[in-house]
Amino acid sequence: MTNAADSRLSGLDRFFKITQRGSTVGTEIRGGLTTFLAMAYIIVLNPILIGAAADSTGAFLGGGDTPNLAAVAAATSLISGLLTLLMGLVGNFPMAVSSALGMSAFMAFGVVVIPGMTWADAMGLVVIEGIILLLLVVTGFRTAIFNAVPGQLKSAIGVGIGFFIALIGMINAGFISNSGGTALELGQGGSIASWPVLLFTVALLLLFVLYAWGVRAAILYTILIATVIAFALEAVFNLGPKTGADGEVANPGGWGLTVPKIEGGWFHSPDLSILGSFNLLGSFQSVGIITAVLVVFTLLLTNFFDLLGTMMAVGTQAKLVDESGQVEGAKRIMVADALGAIVGGLGGTSSNSGFVESTVGVGSGARTGLANVVTGALFLLTVFLAPLAALIPSEAAAPTLVFVGFLMMQQVVRINWTDIEIAVPAFLTIVLMPFSYSITNGIGAGFVSYVVLKAARGKFREVHPLMYLTAALFIVYFASGPIQALVAG
DSSP states (O other), rough: OOOHHHHHHHHHHHHHHHTTTTTTTHHHHHHHHHHHHHTTHHHHHHIIIIIIIHHHHHOTTTSOOOOOOOHHHHHHHHHHHHHHHHIIIOOOOOOOOOOOOOHHIIIIIIISSTTTHHHHHHHHHHHHHHHHHHHHHHHTHHHHHHHHHHHHHHHHHHHHHHHHHHHHHHTTTTSSOOOOOSEEEETTTTTTTTTHHHHHHHHHHHHHHHHEEEEEEEEHHHHHHHHHHHHHHHHHHOOOSBOOOOBBBBBBBBBBSSSSOOOSBBBOOOTTTTTTTOOHHHHHHHHHHHHHHHHHHHHHHHHHHHHHHHHHHHHHHOOOOOTTSSSSTHHHHHHHHHHHHHHHHHHHHHEEEOTTTHHHHHHOOSSTTHHHHHHHHHHHOOOHHHHHHHHHHOOHHHHHHHHHHHHHHHHHHHOOTOOOHHHHHHHHHHHHHHHHTOOHHHHHHHHHHHHHHHHHHTTTGGGGGGHHHHHHHHHHHHTHHHHHHHOOO
């Protein structure tokens, strides 16, 4: 019996390279659970973004005249689970896959509002973008772009993502807000004025203390402890949600995305009616070829470089990046990610891509695709287990994002700040990610400025030809709004 168990474990170990990467089965399970807890909010937030937004015809995702958030949530859980499993089994990489929030927001506020565009048409464009992305991977072009990026600029991308996810964590918890006269402020009116924000603050300090003590499961323990406290606070004070039915802040002292309270039964029958809600070529007739192509280009460039940045961040944290800056199994990872865009469009949940919150699981010890198997299985459970996604309030999970941002920032020492040709692009990459709330914008600013500075100093040959091409594409990307307006006019 023991020999059979050892044989199975050995096979699992060989398949995922667990021992080779300095991990254990227990550590991978813990990392996968931690990643899920850190990103479970997507099941709540993605339906709010794409499920509650009407297209230009007044219809909602799925074709109805009223939002069907339950169907969007079920589809988000199902597709996230399947794609996360795919990334783990094919890519053997501890990076969970789910609906990309930036892409979902762009679809809801920038694509389906185009006169004549429907949700089905928009999802068709996501499928087309994913197919192109897959072709770029298979032909080696996407890998070639990644290899052409200077190593120090890759480090800057990691640092920028660290700042970006730290800001996301603080905003999700209400620790940082834009409710005042300034662009951003601390809490409400410059102070910590609610129980949820106080919980976030205490949990963040607890996480740093546990880390200083050398507790290996510090991230997981912090999420669990903070969640228990959140349930107690809700039971005593009945704080309720921060936002009302219209999405506006109605209760500043309430919880963010999820209220820590179980309502209704544990199990439910999922509504999967939005699966297949796409029209592959409909947009070319409804909005015209040029407009459709511009949308595909924007989606493609965003997905292309978001994945490169996230893959680099996760790979660096997991110590899966070699001295030349190459990520182990990069092509397989990119194939799985491209399939995420295709399946996301087919399933009506927008483009799916690697989630930067996976760095939380990596910070908890995840090093292989086995962690993804755990995360993916938990996502699939939420298709049927209704309350699971609503158990973790953002205020309890957000401290882990700030913590991982701290870990990722440590890569900043790899950048030569005395070399102006790399220091300026690195600086712009780092600051524009959080300031513009976009990984792609930061990468684009870094690439363009790197090429411009090298060319201005006559060092044309030091720049890889693909960097020139990428910089030119980013210039078009940054000007896509005026270009689209010009075409429409």
